[in-house]
Amino acid sequence: MEWFREWLGYPDTAGGLLTSGGSAASLDALVAAREAAGYPERASVYMSDQSHSAHLRAVKIVGVRAEHARIVPSDECFRIDMGALASMVAADRAAGLKPIAVCANAGATATGAVDPLEELADLCASEGMWLHVDAAYGGFAVVTERGKRILRGIERADSIVLDAHKWFFQPYEVGCLMVRDISTLEKPFGIRPDFLQDALWGSGHPNFWDRGLQMSRSARALKIWMSVQTFGMAAFRRAISSGMDLAARAQEYIDESPVLACTSPASLSVVCFRVDPADQDIANDDLDEVNRTVLARLFWEDPAFMSSAMPRGLFSLRLCIVNHNTTWDDVRETLEAAERFGKEALAG
Numbered sequence: 062m063e064w065f066r067e068w069l070g071y072p073d074t075a076g077g078l079l080t081s082g083g084s085a086a087s088l089d090a091l092v093a094a095r096e097a098a099g100y101p102e103r104a105s106v107y108m109s110d111q112s113h114s115a116h117l118r119a120v121k122i123v124g125v126r127a128e129h130a131r132i133v134p135s136d137e138c139f140r141i142d143m144g145a146l147a148s149m150v151a152a153d154r155a156a157g158l159k160p161i162a163v164c165a166n167a168g169a170t171a172t173g174a175v176d177p178l179e180e181l182a183d184l185c186a187s188e189g190m191w192l193h194v195d196a197a198y199g200g201f202a203v204v205t206e207r208g209k210r211i212l213r214g215i216e217r218a219d220s221i222v223l224d225a226h227k228w229f230f231q232p233y234e235v236g237c238l239m240v241r242d243i244s245t246l247e248k249p250f251g252i253r254p255d256f257l258q259d260a261l262w263g264s265g266h267p268n269f270w271d272r273g274l275q276m277s278r279s280a281r282a283l284k285i286w287m288s289v290q291t292f293g294m295a296a297f298r299r300a301i302s303s304g305m306d307l308a309a310r311a312q313e314y315i316d317e318s319p320v321l322a323c324t325s326p327a328s329l330s331v332v333c334f335r336v337d338p339a340d341q342d343i344a345n346d347d348l349d350e351v352n353r354t355v356l357a358r359l360f361w362e363d364p365a366f367m368s369s370a371m372p373r374g375l376f377s378l379r380l381c382i383v384n385h386n387t388t389w390d391d392v393r394e395t396l397e398a399a400e401r402f403g404k405e406a407l408a409g
């Protein structure tokens with residue numbers, strides 16, 4: 062946890078816990094946010110249309126009414142629209158709601174989008190709202206200089222979620238919640254039952270059950286510690302940098318391809334695109350169908366594994382490079398296969 066704290070640029074007061082994953086970590090974060098806001102009756106929470114479904118679930122579980130989870134539109138780069146957010150917060154206050162938190166993206170799942178973290182930190186500070194940053198996928202970019210620049214401002218968040226089982230190459234399950242001030246997590250979760258009195262070893266010895274839902278727990282830190290000791294941080298930095306480089310290079314290839322079109326620009330290690338030949342005018346529904354066929358053929362006939370996404374409602378192929386073994390040849394061959402399958406689907 063100390064490693065993560067330092068990588069994120071968090072102060073000494075920060076701390077957290079390892080969880081099963083990002084969803085569990087975000088739930089704990091919203092419990093802390095609700096407590097910090099004084100547990101208001103009519104709370105509202107804000108997130109962009111790119112936010113992970115885990116937040117809607119967390120909002121429901123912490124008892125914020127589903128209709129008070131406000132979905133804010135995103136801009137052309139899939140970042141939260143700050144103007145829209147500010148007016149929604151103002152309108153909700155005027156209507157008697159208590160805005161308690163913003164859930165920001167630092168690497169949205171579908172598009173890799175990073176919300177303007179500095180601006181969000183300013184808004185949250187002036188509005189007295191909790192800033193929760195979902196960096197489940199993207200957060201480990203902070204171990205590289207480039208990633209640190211892209212995620213500038215993340216250290217101003219009240220809470221941050223990371224998933225080491227994503228871009229830190231760990232086996233399931235290991236997520237993480239970090240809060241800037243550990244007391245904000247221990248206040249809602251700290252309960253001292255008699256039957257655990259023998260396990261209280263005094264200050265400086267954290268009991269993780271005081272920080273989240275889970276009591277009996279496995280030693281999730283071991284695999285992280287061991288792989289860093291074995292491979293060294295330079296290997297992790299290299300692998301994460303390479304993911305970003307490959308996504309940028311994939312975008313260049315897509316931009317130059319007569320058959321492919323980019324549907325969400327490369328951000329961190331994600332880029333979305335689809336078969337959409339520049340010289341043909343094809344209806345969107347037909348293109349969706351063509352691309353579904355391309356995705357299925359890539360799955361069954363090509364060694365690559367890609368998923369799909371719907372940026373701006375367009376069925377797209379989603380390239381997300383989080384495997385330390387992936388090379389440019391792998392990416393190029395995958396893009397070539399998409400072009401080939403695309404042409405065949407259009408001809409057929």
Ligand SMILES: *Cc1c(COP(=O)(O)O)cnc(C)c1O
Nearest residue numbers: 082083084113115169170197198
């Ligand atoms: C994967 C992911 C989550 C959910 O994390 P789990 O570990 O699957 O619970 C939340 N947010 C983002 C951005 C993710 O990529």
